[in-house]
Amino acid sequence: MPETHEIIIVGAGLSGLSAAHFLRNGAPGLDILILEQDGRPGGAVRSFKEQGYLAEWGPHGFLDNNPASRALLGETGLDRIAQKAPLGSFVRYVCHQGRLAQLPQKPPALLTTPLLSPLGKLRLLGDLFKKPRLEEQSVGQWAAYRFGAEILPLVDAAITGTFAGDYERISIDAVMPGVRALEKEAGSVLKGLLKKKKGAQGGMLPAMTSFPQGMEQLITTLAAGANITYHSPVRAINRVNDAWEIHAEATTYRAATVILALPVNRTLGLLASHAPPLAEIPTARIATVALGFTGKAQVPFGFGYLAPEREKRFAMGALFSTHMFPGRAPKGGVLMEGLVGGRRHPERLELSDGELVSRIYDDLRQLIPLPEPPCFSRVLRGDSGIPQLEMGYPALLAWKDSLERNLDGLHLCGFGWEGIGMNDMMKTAKTVADRILHRVGVKRQAPEVRPVYF
Numbered sequence: 215m216p217e218t219h220e221i222i223i224v225g226a227g228l229s230g231l232s233a234a235h236f237l238r239n240g241a242p243g244l245d246i247l248i249l250e251q252d253g254r255p256g257g258a259v260r261s262f263k264e265q266g267y268l269a270e271w272g273p274h275g276f277l278d279n280n281p282a283s284r285a286l287l288g289e290t291g292l293d294r295i296a297q298k299a300p301l302g303s304f305v306r307y308v309c310h311q312g313r314l315a316q317l318p319q320k321p322p323a324l325l326t327t328p329l330l331s332p333l334g335k336l337r338l339l340g341d342l343f344k345k346p347r348l349e350e351q352s353v354g355q356w357a358a359y360r361f362g363a364e365i366l367p368l369v370d371a372a373i374t375g376t377f378a379g380d381y382e383r384i385s386i387d388a389v390m391p392g393v394r395a396l397e398k399e400a401g402s403v404l405k406g407l408l409k410k411k412k413g414a415q416g417g418m419l420p421a422m423t424s425f426p427q428g429m430e431q432l433i434t435t436l437a438a439g440a441n442i443t444y445h446s447p448v449r450a451i452n453r454v455n456d457a458w459e460i461h462a463e464a465t466t467y468r469a470a471t472v473i474l475a476l477p478v479n480r481t482l483g484l485l486a487s488h489a490p491p492l493a494e495i496p497t498a499r500i501a502t503v504a505l506g507f508t509g510k511a512q513v514p515f516g517f518g519y520l521a522p523e524r525e526k527r528f529a530m531g532a533l534f535s536t537h538m539f540p541g542r543a544p545k546g547g548v549l550m551e552g553l554v555g556g557r558r559h560p561e562r563l564e565l566s567d568g569e570l571v572s573r574i575y576d577d578l579r580q581l582i583p584l585p586e587p588p589c590f591s592r593v594l595r596g597d598s599g600i601p602q603l604e605m606g607y608p609a610l611l612a613w614k615d616s617l618e619r620n621l622d623g624l625h626l627c628g629f630g631w632e633g634i635g636m637n638d639m640m641k642t643a644k645t646v647a648d649r650i651l652h653r654v655g656v657k658r659q660a661p662e663v664r665p666v667y668f
């Protein structure tokens with residue numbers, strides 16, 4: 215006989231754990247089981263600690279401007295210990311002609327940045343006169359058409375920093391649907407933003423958020439209150455009468471409600487028999503190279519830097535970890551985390567740890583005064599690839615909505631559905647939990663225009 219639960223969640227990553235939290239919070243008596251293939255929770259979220267250094271295999275932080283994640287932190291008490299690095303007082307850098315230059319934090323700063331020529335700045339206003347092109351476009355095509363080609367290195371840096379992706383392939387309709395809607399409605403992005411200014415825009419910039427024990431502290435807190443069966447990879451799910459049968463490694467489970475909280479490609483694999491076969495979406499893997507230095511390293515104040523492809527650098531960028539979140543290196547020391555690989559350079563991940571460390575160090579010391587080689591180094595190679603929301607993605611999202619509408623009791627959230635960031639995961643997990651708790655039908659919310667995207 216199958217083991218029966220009210221709700222089964224497949225995947226104990228951030229999405230699955232958040233969905234379980236919001237469900238328990240809304241209805242404390244619910245019988246929820248999470249099935250996880252691994253022996254640990256967290257999926258892509260994993261912190262590294264050694265010799266007084268604290269680095270990350272996966273995410274380093276998320277912005278504190280999302281109501282769902284704010285609710286989750288408040289309800290778990292994590293808001294009391296969260297570490298914050300406000301965007302308003304920190305700067306981000308971009309590699310420009312072989313040097314680090316400050317990245318404009320808000321759109322108006324584009325008009326004063328030395329990164330654009332006077333003509334390039336004037337061309338930004340060309341947006342006011344460009345008719346919206348309705349067809350799906352890549353971020354690169356869209357930005358060049360609306361704001362001119364000079365903006366492209368900055369756009370490249372933003373897409374590299376968020377998706378480890380290629381701005382010529384990522385779909386603007388997938389990553390900034392709110393801005394696209396505004397553009398189509400008002401006839402131009404700037405006109406739309408000006409109209410909206412009193413509403414969504416303005417106010418303080420958000421802060422990058424982490425925890426004293428790293429991002430994994432969020433996971434261990436959420437997992438502590440959850441009922442999780444580890445080493446249980448789900449192989450198939452089938453509709454049997456009015457419920458779902460979930461076939462895991464050794465056991466068959468039954469539940470009226472199932473949440474697949476998995477990366478897009480894993481979901482597509484499990485649902486292959488329920489829908490016309492869909493092609494997997496590309497993913498981008500990166501390695502984090504943690505480098506510890508003595509206090510002699512003169513790391514500029516800020517979050518870190520990003521390198522557009524045209525700069526031809528080895529690293530996609532680096533995080534100035536001890537500036538963002540102090541205490542991540544032994545006393546007086548400095549930690550930087552270089553990022554390598556991504557959609558454009560998967561071949562770099564084939565290099566040995568020693569080669570990666572020396573290539574990243576060579577790259578960094580051309581940009582930052584580093585009088586001594588690193589006194590600590592570790593290469594962190596995560597298993598998770600970042601889903602790439604490339605051209606065709608909006609059609610996949612429409613498929614997801616229709617599937618959820620037609621298959622009663624089945625809910626989807628997870629890495630690559632509705633975005634790729636931690637805030638996106640917590641928000642979608644909350645939407646799914648609310649839908650289950652209040653039996654609300656599947657309805658897509660109006661896309662938001664966020665004050666900070668990347």
Ligand SMILES: Cc1cc2nc3c(=O)[nH]c(=O)nc-3n(C[C@H](O)[C@H](O)[C@H](O)COP(=O)(O)OP(=O)(O)OC[C@H]3O[C@@H](n4cnc5c(N)ncnc54)[C@H](O)[C@@H]3O)c2cc1C
Pocket residue numbers: 224225226227228229230249250251252254255256257258259271272273274275276277446447448449475476477480500596598599600627628629630634635636637639
């Ligand atoms: C290198 C990297 C850097 C990132 N940096 C940032 C950042 O700085 N800021 C930010 O906001 N976001 C960042 N992200 C994104 C963030 O990590 C994700 O949004 C989030 O972790 C996704 O959580 P998830 O639970 O949806 O998916 P996952 O973390 O992939 O979790 C899915 C879980 O399901 C399990 N599973 C898979 N298949 C099965 C199966 N068949 N049966 C049972 N269990 C299964 C997996 O083992 C895993 O535990 C980064 C991601 C990566 C990879």
